[in-house]
Amino acid sequence: MMVCHCMGISDRDIRAAVDWMRAADPDTIITPGKIYRALGKRADCGGCMPLFLDTMSGCGTLGVPVNLRKPKRIASKEQA
């Protein structure tokens, strides 16, 4: 299914980019901007963003790594 009509990005492209980024760096935070860059494209109108985000959230490998989930304030108190 086509997600971004401006740039011709499909749901398969998005899932493949998310899986690739997670495999390349398990600690990375994956954003729509990073997916566009990974695919060599740039967002144009932004009209696809709700569907783009829904597609991303459906990827099993999208989750924020456990070590990055704590807010900075809590993490810095624990280190002190």
Ligand code: FES
């Ligand atoms: S539809 Fe994706 S940037 Fe326009």
